[in-house]
Amino acid sequence: MNLYDLAPAQLEQVLGEIVSPPFRVKQIEEWMHVRGAASFEAMTNLPRDVRAALAERFTISFPEVLTRTEPAQDGSQKYLFRLHDGQRIESVYMPMGERTSVCLSSQAGCAVGCTFCVTGFFGPGRNIAPSEMLGQFFTIRSEKQIPADHMNVVFMGMGEPLLNFENLVTTLDVLYRSMSPRRVTVSTSGIIPGIDDLARLERRPNLAVSINAPDRKRREEIMPITAKYPLDELMASLRRFPLEKGRDLTIEYVLLAGYNDAPRDAVALAKLIRGTHAKVNAIPFNPDPNLPEWMKRPGDAAIDRFVDTLVQNGVRVTVRRSKGREIAAACGQLRGKEIAKSRATAGRPLRTASGPASEADSRR
């Protein structure tokens, strides 16, 4: 059993059965959940025989780092991890002045199938265990030597976190040992039952929802999940999501040139989100050879027009312009390159960009 798969209360119970006195249990819990120890050996204030007894019964291990990209101009860096069964997941380290954000994956693939997303292109993968989510966090935190109170965590990497709800909640419980829930954001494609489950948690993270189109028809084209969870019902779930004082929802909006970036789309988006206490995070699309050719990043002038129109309509907006930050929006690309490489080596064809592009063009 990997002890990092247990929530703090479960860990105390399991350890309490074999470790005494009780303060030793507290020490171990702190070594793991606060300091992120990657081995029992590292727990230097525990007697040797306690460490040996733990190592005989349990493991505490994290996924292995396979690749780190060169840091981008702003210092952002992408990590590719290998899980114990050979699956690969990505995380992103994003320094932002005083604070540092780490973007984590929650599944080793994704069944949601958003058409602008490389992870969606490569299809479903298994749920990631808490130890695998925490491993991304603790590995990057320790490599970059980031003080815990300087960190933000966003679940915006590969996968739909609300489709891995139980493991997500265990992971959140551990993260909250060293950081406030206000520093943690869960980003969803709009899984309504998951949003309602999140709303019932006593300690809620921030909620970000990927909207990407101001009307149901276009949203369903690029986010097929809309057929299951319609846009109007999704907006109703956001309106009933409880927000403490000073907290906002985030609406993510990937800008696709000529598709959803016109000023009239900004007006429609402003109308759609009215009453949700939300700010918009506009994310210019990041092209990838696996994604439809018609999907292009808008020019700076179009981005400015879109953002200005939102502001004129009373919406608070941030826009991700820097290259490094975009790597978070493009999570799955590094793993995508790996998969493409291994398929090419095995002589298996990849779907070409022109296939889905013509399909998408005909739908527009």
Ligand code: SF4
């Ligand atoms: S954007 Fe998120 S929910 Fe959509 S396919 Fe990609 S990983 Fe899945």
